[in-house]
Amino acid sequence: ELELIQQKGFVSYFLINYDIVTFAQQRNFYHVGRGSGANSIVAYCLGITDVDPIELDLYFERFINLYRENPPDFDIDFSWTDRDEVTNYIFQKYNRGKVEHVALLGSYSTFQYNSVFRELGKVFGLPKSDIESLIHFANKEGYEPDQFGKLIIKYSQVLHDMPSHLTIHACGILISHKPIHYYTATDMPPKGFPLAHIDMHIAEDIGLHKFDILSQRGLGHIKSAIETIYQNQGVKVDIREVDKFKKDPKIKEMLRTGHTIGAFYVESPAMRMLLSKMKADEYLELVAASSIIRPGVARSGMMREYILRHVDEERRKMAHPVLADIMPETYGIMVYQEDVIKVAHYFAGLSLGEADVLRRGMSGKSRSKDEFQRIREKFFSNCKEMGREDKVAAEVWYQIESFAGYSFAKGHSASFAVESYQSMYLKAYFPLEFMVGVVNNFGGFYHTEFYIHELRMNGADIQAPHINESDYLTRITGKTVYLGLIHMKFLEKATVEKILAERRENGAFLGLADFVARVAISLEQLLILIRMTCFRFTGKTKQELLWEAHFILNKKKAIPATNELFRTGGLAFGNRQPEIPVLEAVDIRQEILDQIDILEFPLDSPFHLVKDQSIQGIKARDLESHLGKMVMILGYLVTVKYTRTVKGEVMNFGTLLDRDGNWIDTVHFPPVVKKYPFKGRAIYRIEGKVTEEFGFFSIEVNLLERMAYWNAAD
Template sequence: MFLNCHSYFSFKYGTMSIQQLIKEAQSNELKTFALTDINCTAGVFPFLQEMKKEHMHPVIGIDFRNGTQQQYIGLARNHHGFFSLNQHLSFYKKKKKPFQDRAPEWPHCAVIYPFPKDYFPLRNGEYLGLAPSQIKKALLSKWKDQKEKWVLLQPVTFCSQLSFNIHRLLRSMDLNTLLSKLPVSEQGQNTDRFTSKKELLKKCDGAEWLLENTLDLLYGCNFYQGYLPVENRKEIIGSEVEDYRKLRDETFKGALKRYGQLSEIQIQRIHKELDIIQQKNFVSYFLINFDLVTYARKKGFYYVGRGSGANSMVAYCLYITDVDPLELDLYFERFINLYRKNPPDFDIDFSWKDRDEIIEYIFNKYNSPENEHVCLLATHTTFQMNLAIRELGKVFGMPKTDIEALIQYAVQPGKYIPDKLGKLVLKYGQLIQGMPSHLSIHAGGILISQHPIHYYTATEIPPKGYPISHFDMVVAEEIGFSKFDILSQRGLGHIRDTLEIIQENQGKTIDIHQVATFKQDTKIKEHLRKGRTIGAFYVESPAMRVLLAKLKTQEYLELVAASSIIRPGVARSGMMREYVYRHRTPSERKKRANPVLYELMPETYGIMVYQEDVIKVAHHFAGLSFDEADILRRGMSGKFRSREEFERVKESFFKKSKAKGRGDNITREVWHQIESFAGYSFAKGHSASFAVESYQSLFLKAHYPLEFMVGVINNFGGFYRTEFYIHELRMNGADVQPPHINESNYLTKIVGKTVYLGFIHLKYLQKEIAEAILRQREVGGPFSSINDLINRVHISLEQLLILIRIDAFRFLPKSKQALLWEAHFILHKQNNRKPSPQLFGQVQYKDLKIPSLEQNDPREDILDQLDILEFPLAPPFLLLKNPDIPTIKAQDFKKFINRQVQIIGYLVTAKFTRTIKMETMIFGTFLDKEGDWIDTVHFPPVVKSHPLTGKGVYLLKGKITEEFDVCSLEVKYCERMAYWNAAAS
């Protein structure tokens, strides 16, 4: 009876979740209804699953609309009908065209047109949809002779007045208008709700035949008729037999390259993996990944295969990953096992410069001329509280300052007291929090389907240029799609570019894949032991540097563990500190560990560090089956949907632990460790993959520090701002120069030990100007003067002043002030004039008589750098109004342990976090006057009384503390110091 129902996947229109929609239908004793979201199919598979669970008859379709104007509704009579609807919607989404008034002729679909429409004869499978109030009018129209084609069209979008209010707010957001100005034409009607059959009959004035027509149509639709089950792309080589033979042959070919002569253990492991891969129908999945990395290697692209796929020896032999699972005792069952229902996936990272070409290769190779088989995976961007408050504040017409104050209040209530309107915003913010707002692109997921992708989802083309699905990763996994994760990572760009820079600057070719050699490199060991890892992939954050120093990390396996215990799950449970203690105190390891856990995890001293440990402990400690243990493991990731299933396994964990004779206290302690992993734990193979890339970065940092830092700077990726990578350059002996009109490129370059910053770092310089300068320099040689530049480059006075202020003309024998005078004289009232060929050469200007100018203060250069580069190239301490305040040095901290000190530090970064009491505390990082790092801790009372107030130099007072030979400053007082004021001097 209800052919036109909307969930909240009718973005910024619908208000109910799939579960809520079904619950509302059940409360009205309905056994069937149609989900027809507006121009979207994101909710289809969750709807089918929930309806099946509730023993209801599901019908799916699409409400095709131009804006809010309903053109027609399409219902899928079977799976082929769903394909037709998806194809139709995708075509119009791709072309960005409005839907026409008539739908195509679809043999496997029913089409319902809303009344009133201009009369046209209805084709086979087409119906006229009537609201109860339209029946009498229809009986007097030209449609009266086609009553057998009439169906009841009672839309469902709301379940209450509150639901309708939310709808109006969402519509206002979508139209970017005030709620008071929302047109009625852009809203649904408050009566668009489920009602009982009895109430419908009453509304229809006894026209029971209309309801019967509608029910007949609903029960005539069966999605599973002609259903094509989800199948990932298969038969890559020809047949499944040939595919398996190809996989086996390539695996053994790669194994001989990796290991040389194969041992019996290695051969057995390969055969075991191949057998499981074949049984689980993952042969083609491995072959496609092998194809991608083979293509990448041919193109010279750097990549890292990571995640639980690193547990596979087959993947290692196919060069999908560079982690040897035998060396690390990684068991394949974490990746694929016969109990595991959900498909596995490889995460393959490429440089951000190469990733798009890999994606293009996939679309070109695995699509067919007739149908699309490939799409990117979508995510559903949901309303988070901050966004909800911001959007609702606009809708209610609140001033920006009030909106920001309200956002702050929602995070941490303080002195601000919301007014009536503010309370309303908070109320509705909580109600829409978690609702999907729109489709976005998954970080790297790609689906490759055996059948055309439109059998499962409509697609649309975002600005990226490749079609994306409507459902998300969780749904893809639940229905059986294996996704290919093709990810972008700037760390690989650092490595790739550094190798090119080393070749250009030193003429050396480096083989970056000699990871076994790197693991024994004494320079790398020293960098790890001392936490000197700025710029190195995954190990450069303040927390990681401190952890490495506390562990005195020197070995590969120690770095693998560090990559995982730094994660919030382990750290939050208190086990990170315990791990460091046991690592540094071998005699205490066994004493402090539970005997069962120590026996299971001797390598990590009886502490759970990796996702595999969850499976180990759940199986061996509690006696859970492997499939139950895997549910626990999945429950720790962000990908899990069924909390009910997770809670059942939790109950089983305690019950079976007791049956095995485990004490209640130890069981609770072990469960606390497991629970602390929630959403954060790494697979050991994942950590191992990260560690390999860290070693590659560290080799370059240790042996070619200047080229490496230039590579990091040119990729604009890393934990720190560009200025701190420039600081590292200086600390390693580089002569760092501001942009130079005749030496700099668009990106930063190095010549010997001299580094010229690129024009890209000049905040206000237009890219076209930089490109024109480089073009003219290549054609006509270096610039000899400002006059020469103006004659050859179309440049405005404003753009020229940027170059002068940053000292890009420092090769000229004139002061910066004199050059500024000259620029103003030449270009005064000639902004944007175009250079033109001169009959007798360049336009020459007579020598200017510059008035006597005061000598330039070097501090003014620093101020110019702060304005144009947004960071200083000279130490910022030179700018202090009072530079002579006494200060100790960071390198002397050990002399002052447990003593009160005073130190001046330049703020690098601050990490805000919450205590158990939900109070704000800060972990800070500063540089001292010598350029050494200072790590600070600011507890909540200090954060309140002496907050950090932005970038700058701070006077810090507090106590030096030490833990595991690493010192930090527990701040009791901090104040941002005043800078010198040029105008006041």
Template sequence: MYLNCHTYYSLRFGTLSEVELLKLAQENHVNHLVLTDINNTSAGLNFVRKAPEFGVKPILGIDFRNGVDQCFVGIAKNNNGYQELNNFLSDHLHLEKEIKSQAPAFKDVYIIYPFQKVLLNGQKNFLEHEYIGISIRDLRRLPFSEILEYRDKLVVQQPVTFRNKRDFNAHRLLRAIDNNILLSKLTPAEEADPEEKMLPLNDLKSAFSEYSFILENTERLLQSCNIFFDFSEERKPQNLVTYLGDTTKDEALLEELCQEGLPERYKHTSIGSVILERLQKELDLIKKMGFVSYFLINWDIVSHARKQGFFYVGRGSGANSIVAYLLHITDVDPIELDLYFERFINLYRVNPPDFDIDFSWKDREAMTQYIFERFPNVSLLGTYVTFQEKGVIRELGKVFGLPKEEIDILCDRKYNISQLDKVALLVLKYGQLIKGMPNYLSIHAGGILITEKPIHYFSATHLPPKGYPTTQFDMVIAEDVGLFKFDILSQRGLAKIEETLEIISYNQPEERDAFDIHDIARFKNDPNVNNLVKSAQCMGCFYVESPAMRMLLKKLEVDNYLGLVAASSIIRPGVAKSGMMREYILRHRDPKRAKERAHPVMLSIMPETYGVMVYQEDVIKVAHYFADLTLGEADVLRRGMSGKFRSREEFQKVKDKFVDNCQKKGYDDKLIFVIWDQVASFAGYAFAKGHSASYAVESYQTLFLKAYYPLEYMVAVLNNGGGFYSAEFYIHEARMLGAKIHSPCINKSFMLNCIYKKELYLGFMYLRELEGQVAANITTERNTNGPYLSLTNFLDRISISIEQLSILIRIDAFRFTGINKHELLWQAHLSISKNTKLEHPKLFTAKHQHFEIPKLYSTDLEMAFTQLELMGFTLCSPFDILANPTTNVLGKRDLEAYLGKNIDIYGYLVTVKNTRTHKGTRMNFATLVDQHGEVFDTVLFPPVAAKYFFRGKGIYRFYGKVVSEFGFLSIEVIKMQKQDYISDPRYADMKTSVLKLNSDKK
């Protein structure tokens, strides 16, 4: 009987979830329910999925409105009608069109016009599928209205938006947030009727008892509607069914591509039975599961990328597949790594393998556009941005009129609850009610759907700023209904590789064809590359440059590709959290320990990782072999751990069976729960082994470039946003690798950094106050008409304000003139007045007056402080500007000699990691650069961290004990002190001049 129900996907309007709505229906004995969110279909599929659990027949529709003004409600008679509604809504959302009061002539849709609208518009004629909605509130006016004559057209339209008064209060707050106004300014016209509640079915019928024909019309309408989506475990994928339009042709193409790939991929290896049997096993299963087109579409995408010269990395569980390897979707050989086939795909798994294809951030847009043009029925996958705690408090604080200072206190939890006033308490109270509700629709990080049926069969689409149709549901719902995404992601690591090759082409053109960046086999066996891994000299290299990774590489004594694959997964929080990272290191360094400490079954399952779970597939192995779960149950466990699986009840059943099976096998309870805790600690964090291997491939590509083309590589790193560290430290690394660093120059620099042999010129991008357009004008004019000859020549050619010109002169961008920058500043100020800007193009070169300027000079110290001001860092050593020189020259190179002893050492701060112990007390790990430019590490345990604080960038003096953990040297700090820089000489000179001037006056 309820034809107009809202959930909180009626964004900033509704107040309850689709599951809460179904529960409400069950409580009120309602067995037919129509979900009609306002201009939204986000809840539709899950509403249909969950309805049978509550004994409800689900029906889908849309409440079409302009703002809060209801035009009409559309109710789908069937799936085709739902698609019609989605087409209509999507057209209006994409083009931002106003919805007209008269509905179009739908074929499989019922239209309900609200009673008030019919009166207002004076509507007299209604098509067969059109009705007039009557609410309980309308009943008092109905007897006095001509509308009563339309007996066959009247149906119950009692909207449902709230459960109770609390929901209505939350609704009013949401409306105020949506309108960005104070709650006191919210008008009733912007609110729903407080009586939009669900009554028990008998009460509703009782209210309409005098108009039984209305109830009969409503019942007839409900009975005629049927919506079905298959959510069963046996459901078929809803992705594009065939690639070539014919399943047989698809299968033949897949086999042909694999045969072509064999000799190319295994040119260094004999193609024996192991490879061929694995290939046949995969092909048989891929065909049986109906995933052939999924593989071919991924192959099409990467083939296009290769033709365009785009770099990409294929990763995810699909990297466990030899078919993916042969099709160049991934660069990971599953035979070499003994990748677990069942993690990739198994008969119990209804979803295809997960392929995450990373492109350079510069290329992803072109790839997305290609996919939309190449395939039918393409859309981006949506996601919901929800109200989170701080955001809710900030929004509600504004709605209640709290000043910013009080809102900040509430956001930062810097308050005593007993001292808060009534308004602040209301903010916190209703914040809890709204927290977690969807706020607005957004886009999944990289998910793209390519469907057999039009996407509007499943959902309406909106059009975010990216300009591509985007579903109104998320990835979990997509998988539930059999829609499996293609992940097209971007990362800067690939852009660094791509740009390095471009820089080599102009800086060392003779080297460009000296190597193939995809020849991973060569890189894996290169001693120079492996030596970088062994010595952890990995700054700038993909995934291996962080202090934690550098530390792990040293502890594990990694010096090869397979070791790096393991390290890439061991570093993940899941392994570390369970305490198994340390145990893995201990067993790696002492193989006897594995036999002594590991359970025999665990060791037999995972011999290469010493009986320690490291990869996601280890969860499947342990569940299957240790706890005797089926592969299907093991996959449920693995998905539940990854956070992508919705049914916590089913997950709990699998956990219970895990424990029960182990007990039946006679395992001790203590052992069972130790193993379970290790499994549970993987939740959402562990990598599939193929995923780690994909990361390691990219790491080796970047390590190769750093080993042989270090300066070109560091420039590419800088030009693509750096990485774990700030730009200053990549510049420092380039210097350590032999580059001569120059500040920006108007004749050599571009917006980005560039290198000429070993001369690295910083880009204009580091001049924080320099306008991008000014930098673009400088380089465009220089490229067109040649280098600038002097400041005068520059001013004749470039339109620039005195403020912008001053920045360039102060950073010494005109040093090629040989004229001191102070003299140039005088000249600039005499040439351009403060409030004018030279306009170009000029018909004639301006005539410049000659001015006598006194001889001026500048110092290196002054230049250092100017660089610090304009760029945020100096190009000289920060140790050169210390107020008090260091008392010693100890550095990283001396740690070995001081092992077990205390050391007095200075370091320039690179990065600090603040963390907490299991007791919640703060401690710090800090990485620093010593006086010789080498990196060392320190740790401040809680007692020391409570006493000493890092106060931003600068040089710190440490006194502490040198310790070694598994061969990794660090300093346990006992005390530390930040060192002062000298006073800024630019202002010191000014102060001296003023004092001298005052003295002369006397």
């Protein structure tokens, strides 16, 4: 590796990446080095990646080979909260005084069908309605455009795929030996860093190295969780003990059963289903799963075939002997991008350089269609010369074609698997602190509501925002979790900052009047706090507090805060106290509606809102005992996956929760989707047949009905 790195002139590229991750480690920033760079033992030794390429038998040639002209890529992920500081470090370190050597990589947005019609329509002064009509009808048979329409259609064909405007590449940073202006002009976008006027293809052609500095929230989850564990339990966690995590029985059990909510990359319904079906509990199985779940493998039917061969040794004998020999670890099925290279080289006799051109062409990275077509023809001619059956050669090509553009490099999958193990360790041994970390980073597959649900299912005492206990973000003490004030969508940030500053300065609030005396707040903002029961420590009901708030503020915009010589506990408005009549207690259903209005999700069970409480249905945990039978069950919608069948018809996969908070997985075939579509977030009555595949239970839905909710006016 070292010889090839030196021969290709990539020493500085490795050393700069090493410098970047070293800076991050000094700042206690977590990172993941992924992509094909994880195939390098040098990168592993330098700490750029956490993936051992010898353990996984990764091919360094996938990262750098003598035939590869373009420079290699390291994709380095940081937490979304740390990325800007890392970027700033790169600009500070590698710019020399006032001479700029660093710039953000540019990218060109090109004119596509709709945009070119709209821009040309504006040139000809056409109204919006005429432009949209032209877009809609231009390709329709028998449509006859007017004189302007004919010109727009004519010039649209000329402008199609031409550059429209310059944008910023998602993550690329250029570092040049000579000042950057030797190569390109720059400008200064609002981001605050110079932007190059060239894209990645031109940068490659002129020999500039691109450094990919990305961000993701999964690392934010880990970082926040570790900090929270230390604050709540005084325990310091070493998250780099990945070898230990791989063997941990608790983590193995969670993977086998799909209990992975909150864990990076393995928490989606599809991934939970795949892990459950595979009974995956080994590192290599998780690495394979993270690539199998990609659209290409699933679309070609190879995901199902992989599961079948994984659970049934007899099924593995169906693999083509050459493919089984090339890819024994994955039972003769192409799972990773490297498999394209291996199959093209060993099965079809292409050189490694030609095989890499094939891989890049399949993934849309090749700019030479003629070269790709030449290699495609050589693939089939070589197969014929080598005595491969035409049918088998065509089937192998179909597999390559259907998944190569969507597959991961094996090193990339392994990098994701390492982060998944780190998340799973925290979830297994510190579930409450970990889920608080997930909630506070506002990222993941699910809505915040369902991470709070997971907290509750793990024994947390979930408390609504509290004026004396809540911080800006969610916090945990022992097993008590106080939701952060940030979750109240109508509460202004300035109001939150005033509340927290006053509390830090002068201590807890004694009551509503004391609060209003100390914090300048409008009636509208105060009512939000009351409706969310933020003043429940006073012992007064919500209605009493609402009455008192109107009495104190009396439609004034805000009462300026006053500094009292003595704490009167709320007699700052004189001895006049409101006379509050006896009021009815708030219905739990009204509480839930207030929660949904202010938090956008309920803290109490949404099943209280169902108008007809006599409809119960079975429980999710009882599905196994009803296998093959028709059942009725109530489910609170979590998420819906929309996909298309081979015929192009829409079908759904639903994920819901039952009354006990357990997960329900449903399958909705096209006729059912047409007749009984989902109608937004709600509780649904589901009728269907319980099915099982590889030990994973779901319901094939025959009927889906949105349940009527209680209304205070009823």
